[in-house]
Amino acid sequence: MTATDAPTSGQIAPDTPPRHDPAAMPALSVGGVSHSYGPRRALIDINFSVAPASFTALLGLNGAGKSTLFSLVTRLFGIQTGRISIFGHDIGLAPGEALRLLGVVFQPRTLDLDLSVTQNLLYHAALHGIARREARLRSGEVLARIGLADRAGSKVRDLSGGQMRRLEIARALLHHPRLLLLDEATVGLDVKARADILSHVRQLVTEQGIGVLWATHLFDEIKPSDDLVVLHQGRVLAHGEVARVIADAGADDVNSAFMRLTGAAADTGSPAP
Amino acid sequence: MSSTTVRQDQNGFSLAEYATCLNGIVWREALRFLHQRERFVSALVRPLVWLFIFAAGFRQVLGISIIPPYETYILYEVYIAPGLMAMIQLFNGMQSSLSMVYDREMGNMRTLLVSPLPRWYLLFCKLLAGTAVSLLQVYAFLLIAWFWDIAPPPIGYLTVLPALILSGLMLGALGMLISSGIKQLENFAGVMNFVIFPMFFASSALYPLWRVQEGSPLLYYVCLFNPFTHVVELIRFALYGQTNWISLAVVGGCTAAFMIGAIYAYDPSRGLIRRGPAGGET
Numbered sequence: 001m002t003a004t005d006a007p008t009s010g011q012i013a014p015d016t017p018p019r020h021d022p023a024a025m026p027a028l029s030v031g032g033v034s035h036s037y038g039p040r041r042a043l044i045d046i047n048f049s050v051a052p053a054s055f056t057a058l059l060g061l062n063g064a065g066k067s068t069l070f071s072l073v074t075r076l077f078g079i080q081t082g083r084i085s086i087f088g089h090d091i092g093l094a095p096g097e098a099l100r101l102l103g104v105v106f107q108p109r110t111l112d113l114d115l116s117v118t119q120n121l122l123y124h125a126a127l128h129g130i131a132r133r134e135a136r137l138r139s140g141e142v143l144a145r146i147g148l149a150d151r152a153g154s155k156v157r158d159l160s161g162g163q164m165r166r167l168e169i170a171r172a173l174l175h176h177p178r179l180l181l182l183d184e185a186t187v188g189l190d191v192k193a194r195a196d197i198l199s200h201v202r203q204l205v206t207e208q209g210i211g212v213l214w215a216t217h218l219f220d221e222i223k224p225s226d227d228l229v230v231l232h233q234g235r236v237l238a239h240g241e242v243a244r245v246i247a248d249a250g251a252d253d254v255n256s257a258f259m260r261l262t263g264a265a266a267d268t269g270s271p272a273p
Numbered sequence: 274m275s276s277t278t279v280r281q282d283q284n285g286f287s288l289a290e291y292a293t294c295l296n297g298i299v300w301r302e303a304l305r306f307l308h309q310r311e312r313f314v315s316a317l318v319r320p321l322v323w324l325f326i327f328a329a330g331f332r333q334v335l336g337i338s339i340i341p342p343y344e345t346y347i348l349y350e351v352y353i354a355p356g357l358m359a360m361i362q363l364f365n366g367m368q369s370s371l372s373m374v375y376d377r378e379m380g381n382m383r384t385l386l387v388s389p390l391p392r393w394y395l396l397f398c399k400l401l402a403g404t405a406v407s408l409l410q411v412y413a414f415l416l417i418a419w420f421w422d423i424a425p426p427p428i429g430y431l432t433v434l435p436a437l438i439l440s441g442l443m444l445g446a447l448g449m450l451i452s453s454g455i456k457q458l459e460n461f462a463g464v465m466n467f468v469i470f471p472m473f474f475a476s477s478a479l480y481p482l483w484r485v486q487e488g489s490p491l492l493y494y495v496c497l498f499n500p501f502t503h504v505v506e507l508i509r510f511a512l513y514g515q516t517n518w519i520s521l522a523v524v525g526g527c528t529a530a531f532m533i534g535a536i537y538a539y540d541p542s543r544g545l546i547r548r549g550p551a552g553g554e555t
Contacts, residue, residue, distance in 0.1 A: 074387045078540070096285060099389035108380035114308045115301070126297020127388035127395075129290025 025088040027052045027179040027211030028073065033082030035068055041234055042068040046082070048229045048239045052178065053209040055202060057222045057242075059258060060231035066215040067107055069231070070183045073213075074104050086179055100128070103172030103210075107183040109164055111171075113157040117148060120156055121171055128175040135174070142170040146200065162193030169200065179211045180204065186221065194221075219255045228254070230261055237261045286390060294390050295398045302402035305372075306409075316364060316410045320357035321417060328353050340481055342513040354423050355509035356478025358411050359501065362437070362444050365407035367469055370448030373399075374455050386539075393536045400449065400532070404441030411437055425512040436511035440504040443524050446531035453538030476502040500527045 026049040035043040043065045050056045060066050071077040073084055075095050084091045089098040111120050118139055125135030143149045146166040165185055186194040198221055204210045228245050230237040238245045238261055251257035328350040376382040385395055475495050486493035496502050503520035510517040
């Protein structure tokens, strides 16, 4: 992803729902998005895109606006200003088409604790219109892939935190999305569970060509080959390949680059160049 | 499923996909209901307490004259049975509303709302699922009441079904509308005080309207304009194979209005837009 890839609001025609080749489209395109809660501005003119089959880290401290951005991309909130599209489908104009291609793991747990692992998956499948027989097949497949096949009949309440997160990822993949959003998916997990989940998600990118937007505030989850969007106080301070962001900030690593960028923002009150 | 062989709507979803979604939501609601047996028991105990204790005590105090749809003098227990059936649905509607607020606070609601199917349809499925659960409760109540010699004509068990479906939808939609305006679970106690109790007591559930009019003309008008009165009367007439057209129109109109209101309130560009993200998120 480069700065020139980032769309402007003008690039997404508002009156013509796109019918393009999905492979040629960015997996996610965010153009000129702003959002306020009353007088408080949570997001200010956000522009970036996520390429298919890429891992993009959305880095920001708590309060940066990551969850608000996720709520807009998933259409939990209406878009006040700007445009968001998923593989060319505008989330406001063609939400059904856009949401079909999207899998999402929210920051809070969204599993039904009183239902079994399989029942949670079947419910999700039904919400995507996947017939019961096909849903059972897919559930078996994803559970085997994430190593939870032996817990298929267990109540979710009885799973560990790491297992619940893996199950949420499996659930998000059940309808074969092309873009996966994960909002602080490793929060509260131990080191091994974090590493396992991160590795699994990276595999999805390389093996299945899924575009991933990984929101985090943990520097050690970001690799030099990733794409990076730095979000701070509702603004995008930098975006591009990690190595380039580090170089542009005149820093040695992501950590110090982030500190420089956010420090610069605090000094000037505006995004770093 | 090939797109060339299956009819799809303008959003690109086939009828089978809509049916699968409905089936899934009703199935989940049924599972939750089965997991919460206490909810089923308490939903039954409440009207039975009214029937066995309250009605037995008031039988001698409150005389019921012959009013439609009854063709003879009836016991007070017989009179309040439709009101208690409506009460079951009222509590069930508010219980569904409570569970929606809970789901929203816990995050489960997001699973539903990020489905690609149209949001109005998802909410309608949720409503149908809640109504199906309320029907089970009402028929269980009718079975117990039958042993208490409160038995409508046999055909009444069938003719009351459409009335129960409509009233279940109306009260469920009301609950959904209310849930959209409640920001925290703790605020739900207010629903008991300001919705359930006034709706139930200011209606024809416990006493006929002509008796209310004798006591207080003002309360009579309050009862007359209370949609719950019309839910009770719709069920009462349907239980005897008759249709109260005014009540049918009021309940039908209120169902549509509450449903439109709920869909409007849950529209992302309107209702949810005013809320910030859940606690701890930004």
